Amino acid sequence: MGLTKSEIFSTEQNQLAQLLKALAHPARIAILQELMKSNTCICGDLVEELGLAQATISQHLKELKNAGLIQGTIEGVSVCYCINPSTWEMLEKETSGFFSSFKPAINCC
Amino acid sequence: MGLTKSEIFSTEQNQLAQLLKALAHPARIAILQELMKSNTCICGDLVEELGLAQATISQHLKELKNAGLIQGTIEGVSVCYCINPSTWEMLEKETSGFFSSFKPAINCC
């Protein structure tokens, strides 16, 4: 196995899980924080900023891009990355809705 | 490899990543939604509700419990699970803070 049975879950559940999974790694969180901090849309600076190999950073960027969380445009020799505002906002709303739908009960455990 | 280099990241980054990882699976999202819906803190009903084997559900519950997102108390033969309000609130705040710290720039990509 090792394969998620996505067919038994709703599209919403699968989508939320997939986006959260893209977020669920310290390196990718660090990358996103760096992209938020420097609105200059840095690129290879990430390799220096975090302590990971270039290939590793590139792989994480690819995952974030695949999830739609970031976008990159070629700028001469380097690539300029930044957060994709629409996906960001969408995920922000979805997670907020998910968390806030919990109403603590008194009669519980 | 296959091993995250957590030592190069901050405690906050690692913690957030770990909690999000616990959430980042459709089955676990479905379990949490079910726990939110039925404030009766159901237990083995989850096996019927979702279409996964008992062993698989048990494993997902264990992960959620390890992350501190849920808690379970033995109730005779069965086990009563429910959401851990403190961790839930903590994660809700952290993710909200993470998402809202993004301010879209005009001069970008």
Added chain:
DNA sequence: ATAATTCATTGCAATATTACGATTAATTTT
């Protein structure tokens, strides 16, 4: 006491993830 139930744990197979060195592709500088 024996049988039934509920759930955790173990063991296993298939697949996914993380990380990196080496290479490649594309552009820029010299």
Added chain:
DNA sequence: AAAATTAATCGTAATATTGCAATGAATTAT
């Protein structure tokens, strides 16, 4: 054109995840 820079991709190794059948432990019912 040749060298340098930047980033993607390939290949590989180590580890993690997902899922389930089978078994085990604990409680309840007969």
